[in-house]
Amino acid sequence: MAELQTQVAATAASAADLMAARTQMAVSLGWHIIVACLGVGFPLLVLVAEWRGLRTGDLAWRLLARRWGRTLGVLFAVGAVSGTILSFELGILWPGMMGTFGEVIGLPFAIEGVAFFTEAIFLGIYLYAWDRLPPRLHLLCGIPIVISGVAGAFFVVAANAWMNQPRGFDLVDGKVTNVDPWAAMFNPATPPQTVHMILAAFLVTGYGVASVYAVAMLRGRRDRYHRLGFLLPFCLAAVLTPVQLGVGDWAAHFVADNQPVKLAAMEGVFHTERSAPLHLGGIEVDGELRYAVEIPDGLSLLAHWDPDAEIKGLDVVPAADRPPVNMVHLSFQTMVAMGSALLALAAWFALAWWRRRDLPRSPWFLRAAALAGVAAVVALEAGWVTTEVGRQPWIVYGHMRTAEAVNSAPGLRFGLYVLLVVYTLMTVATVYVLRRLARRPLPVAPQEPDVIRERVT
Amino acid sequence: MTLAEVVLAVTWLGVTAYALLGGADFGAGFWDLIAGGAHGGARQRALIEHSIGPVWEANHVWLIFALVMLWTGFPTAFAAIMSTLYIPLTAVAFGVILRGAAFAFRKAVQELWLKRPFGACFAASSVITPFFLGTVAGAVATGRVPPGTARGEPIASWVNPTSLLGGVLAVGVCAYLAAVYLTNDARRTSDQDLTEWFRARAVAAGVVVGVVALGGIGILRADAPRLFDGLTGRALPLVVVSALFGAASLVLLIRRRLVAVRVTAALAVVAIIWGWAAAQYPYLLDPDLTIAQAAASRTVMQAVLVSLAVGSLLLIPSLALLFFLFQREHTQEFTGSHTDQALTDPRGKKAKTL
Numbered sequence: 001m002a003e004l005q006t007q008v009a010a011t012a013a014s015a016a017d018l019m020a021a022r023t024q025m026a027v028s029l030g031w032h033i034i035v036a037c038l039g040v041g042f043p044l045l046v047l048v049a050e051w052r053g054l055r056t057g058d059l060a061w062r063l064l065a066r067r068w069g070r071t072l073g074v075l076f077a078v079g080a081v082s083g084t085i086l087s088f089e090l091g092i093l094w095p096g097m098m099g100t101f102g103e104v105i106g107l108p109f110a111i112e113g114v115a116f117f118t119e120a121i122f123l124g125i126y127l128y129a130w131d132r133l134p135p136r137l138h139l140l141c142g143i144p145i146v147i148s149g150v151a152g153a154f155f156v157v158a159a160n161a162w163m164n165q166p167r168g169f170d171l172v173d174g175k176v177t178n179v180d181p182w183a184a185m186f187n188p189a190t191p192p193q194t195v196h197m198i199l200a201a202f203l204v205t206g207y208g209v210a211s212v213y214a215v216a217m218l219r220g221r222r223d224r225y226h227r228l229g230f231l232l233p234f235c236l237a238a239v240l241t242p243v244q245l246g247v248g249d250w251a252a253h254f255v256a257d258n259q260p261v262k263l264a265a266m267e268g269v270f271h272t273e274r275s276a277p278l279h280l281g282g283i284e285v286d287g288e289l290r291y292a293v294e295i296p297d298g299l300s301l302l303a304h305w306d307p308d309a310e311i312k313g314l315d316v317v318p319a320a321d322r323p324p325v326n327m328v329h330l331s332f333q334t335m336v337a338m339g340s341a342l343l344a345l346a347a348w349f350a351l352a353w354w355r356r357r358d359l360p361r362s363p364w365f366l367r368a369a370a371l372a373g374v375a376a377v378v379a380l381e382a383g384w385v386t387t388e389v390g391r392q393p394w395i396v397y398g399h400m401r402t403a404e405a406v407n408s409a410p411g412l413r414f415g416l417y418v419l420l421v422v423y424t425l426m427t428v429a430t431v432y433v434l435r436r437l438a439r440r441p442l443p444v445a446p447q448e449p450d451v452i453r454e455r456v457t
Numbered sequence: 458m459t460l461a462e463v464v465l466a467v468t469w470l471g472v473t474a475y476a477l478l479g480g481a482d483f484g485a486g487f488w489d490l491i492a493g494g495a496h497g498g499a500r501q502r503a504l505i506e507h508s509i510g511p512v513w514e515a516n517h518v519w520l521i522f523a524l525v526m527l528w529t530g531f532p533t534a535f536a537a538i539m540s541t542l543y544i545p546l547t548a549v550a551f552g553v554i555l556r557g558a559a560f561a562f563r564k565a566v567q568e569l570w571l572k573r574p575f576g577a578c579f580a581a582s583s584v585i586t587p588f589f590l591g592t593v594a595g596a597v598a599t600g601r602v603p604p605g606t607a608r609g610e611p612i613a614s615w616v617n618p619t620s621l622l623g624g625v626l627a628v629g630v631c632a633y634l635a636a637v638y639l640t641n642d643a644r645r646t647s648d649q650d651l652t653e654w655f656r657a658r659a660v661a662a663g664v665v666v667g668v669v670a671l672g673g674i675g676i677l678r679a680d681a682p683r684l685f686d687g688l689t690g691r692a693l694p695l696v697v698v699s700a701l702f703g704a705a706s707l708v709l710l711i712r713r714r715l716v717a718v719r720v721t722a723a724l725a726v727v728a729i730i731w732g733w734a735a736a737q738y739p740y741l742l743d744p745d746l747t748i749a750q751a752a753a754s755r756t757v758m759q760a761v762l763v764s765l766a767v768g769s770l771l772l773i774p775s776l777a778l779l780f781f782l783f784q785r786e787h788t789q790e791f792t793g794s795h796t797d798q799a800l801t802d803p804r805g806k807k808a809k810t811l
Contacts, residue, residue, distance in 0.1 A: 070565065073561065073564075073565070074561050074562070074565050076514065077514065077557050077558060077560065077561030078557070078558050078561060080514050080517060080557060081517075081553050081554045081556070081557035081558055082554060082558075083521075084517070084520065084521055084550065084553050084554070085550040085551070085553070085554055087521055087524045087525065088524070088539070088546055088547070088549070088550040089550070090528070090539075091524070091528065091535055091536060091538070091539025091540065091546070092539050092540070092543040092546055092547055092550075095535075095536035095537070095539055095540035095606045095607070096536070096606055098528050098532055098535055098536050098539070099532050099533050099535070099536025099537070099606065100532070100536075101532070102528035102529060102532030102535055102536070102753075103528075103529055103530070103532045103753035103754060103757045104757070106525065106528060106529020106530070106532075106753070106757060106761060107529070107757065107760050107761055107764065109525045109528075109529065110525050110526070110529055110761045110764055110765060111764050111768065112525075113518065113521055113522045113525050114764070114765070114768030114769075114771065114772060116518055116521065117515065117518045117522070117768075117772055117775075118771060118772065118775060120514040120515040120517070120518055121515045121772075121775045121776060121778075121779045122775065123514065124511040124512055124514060124515055124779055124783075125511070125778065125779055125782060127511075128510060128511035128783065129511075129782055129783075132782070144775075176754070177754070178754075179753070179754040179756050179757050180756060181756060181757050181760045181761075182760065407539075407540045407543060407606065407607055408540070408606055408607045409540055409541070409543055409607035409611050410611060411611070412543070415543070415547045418547070418551065419551075422551055422554065422555070426554065426555075426558055429558070429559075429562055429575075430558070430562075433562050433565050433566060436565075436566060437565060
């Protein structure tokens with residue numbers, strides 16, 4: 001085995017192939033994560049709409065449930081297959097990591113497999129047996145989808161958290177021993193990262209769906225159907241937004257304590273210092289952050305609740321162990337900015353609702369809400385860039401570099417080219433089909449006779 | 458049986474389930490591809506869409522299950538296979554994406570001009586995906602994947618007589634299983650023409666697969682002597698069983714025993730998959746890596762098996778419910794005998810208007 005390990009190191013992939021592999025992983029994960037969020041969050045909306053429709057008999061709720069159900073069917077299919085390629089890519093692109101550490105992080109993936117299986121089974125039942133099951137039983141069949149969706153997100157993100165805080169093994173001569181898969185799964189990064197991501201899934205879903213109805217309302221469709229279609233997802237997201245900011249703060253503290261180099265890159269701190277200022281904006285030029293607005297003591301205060309606290313700079317590690325500062329800093333700032341803007345929007349809504357039980361009167365509210373879905377997705381992607389690029393050059397923090405993990409077979413970049421073409425086509429097709437579903441519902445879907453009759457314009 | 462062998466057997470159960478269920482979904486795509494023009498093939502396509510719609514996502518999970526089990530239980534073998542065979546496996550991954558997405562899109566749109574490209578994409582990728590999976594099987598079975606990262610030939614490992622045989626057989630078996638299953642599904646809809654259409658194709662596919670398999674004996678003998686020895690040695694009983702079930706299936710098809718043939722056709726496939734495993738035992742990557750050498754730590758294998766045991770308490774009843782629900786109510790739904798009960802309020806109140 002030791003001989004194999006040296007072999008791996010000896011035949012390293014070219015720099016172009018490494019970059020191509022990283023890009024391929026980033027694109028396919030970045031694409032999947034959006035539909036995956038909808039797969040986690042959307043079932044809850046559909047179920048609530050169905051439940052309200054059952055309780056009240058309100059046609060608007062029932063119609064929303066049916067139409068969201070069809071959209072969910074498309075999203076889930078696309079989410080399932082775009083997630084599958086990630087399992088392939090773990091081996092195709094990163095055999096060095098999987099060959100060495102596959103067993104350490106296998107457990108959460110195996111349990112996630114069970115969760116995903118449950119989700120797929122009940123989604124099949126839920127979508128295809130809508131008219132064949134008694135309404136109450138049908139509603140009950142939806143509950144496992146929500147639970148297994150959230151559980152699946154937990155286990156997958158736990159595996160990712162392990163890459164940030166690898167635990168549960170000893171590394172002897174490049175071979176793992178003493179593996180404790182439970183310790184690996186419940187590594188210290190798991191709680192903050194999983195909670196942050198699951199909330200993100202509901203925020204992306206809530207703001208995303210709400211923004212579709214915000215656009216419709218801006219175009220003058222202010223009937224009950226569109227109002228409910230806006231209010232339910234928006235309220236869900238608005239309630240969770242302040243929670244997410246709190247959880248984000250928890251996650252940032254965690255990074256400050258456990259991955260100081262990542263924090264230094266996020267905040268653009270080059271030299272270890274006490275009373276570190278908080279940088280707003282700014283770019284790195286020649287090893288220092290320029291053009292940033294500085295808030296004195298801000299970073300020390302935020303990261304450690306102490307204005308005098310020491311913040312480690314990038315200079316605590318050699319240059320070869322530092323992530324690219326500009327990308328990480330910019331992504332982190334983008335995520336925080338989007339989160340703050342969404343919090344302001346949620347507060348605006350809460351104020352108006354508290355005073356008048358209605359949406360804010362200003363058309364700017366709906367205009368902002370129409371953009372909230374985009375903002376939530378941007379925050380999501382920026383967050384993933386922060387955590388993934390911020391971990392570089394490590395794929396398994398402190399143990400294995402990304403360059404050591406990549407497949408050394410020649411020609412990896414051609415996979416990236418094909419991927420870019422396929423994903424461009426798939427993006428166009430997905431957006432097109434979803435827009436069609438949203439705009440002009442199908443008159444005939446064999447299993448949904450009730451939607452045929454009711455047209456909402 | 459060692460713990461590692463139990464884990465491998467569980468993995469292999471996943472591979473088998475994927476071949477029988479996911480394989481048939483791919484095979485359905487094959488028949489979708491050659492069902493004819495939009496008008497002539499409409500009924501075939503409707504039946505296919507109806508049969509695989511509710512179940513394909515659940516069936517698809519077996520693939521992910523097998524991958525996860527392989528990297529968890531046998532990480533070095535996983536790394537070796539994935540890195541050497543990255544070209545066909547990349548093709549499989551794209552095939553999976555295009556098949557699933559296009560199938561969902563076709564279902565979601567209504568206009569013919571949109572259904573056509575999505576349908577073509579669904580059907581074509583349903584053929585390409587099992588082909589490349591078959592080439593991967595051929596590469597592993599013939600010992601063309603050495604341990605280590607990307608140490609095998611990037612092209613020759615999967616472009617060789619056995620791999621091509623594997624690819625063709627995989628497409629053929631998928632098409633055969635699908636035709637057998639769909640024949641019975643068509644019968645439930647009481648559509649005599651459609652039943653005969655699929656039955657004739659099931660017989661044809663069965664004959665083709667049988668002939669290719671017989672011809673394959675010669676190919677294996679020349680190209681993969683170690684595999685050939687295994688298949689004609691330790692694995693011979695399973696190979697014979699597979700051949701017998703294959704022949705019996707043809708008889709049953711001709712005699713229109715459409716339920717029984719589902720079982721025999723599936724068993725023929727199961728026997729050959731396990732025959733391959735028996736032929737290769739105890740090597741995972743012949744001839745350099747045995748099951749014992751590739752196995753993960755005991756703690757990992759125990760934790761995964763316990764988790765799966767607990768998980769299966771949840772999964773088995775759920776799966777049973779899924780298949781029960783859609784097999785039982787097949788007839789009523791497909792013939793379109795809908796009630797409009799969904800429009801009446803569940804609690805009997807008059808529905809509010811918007």
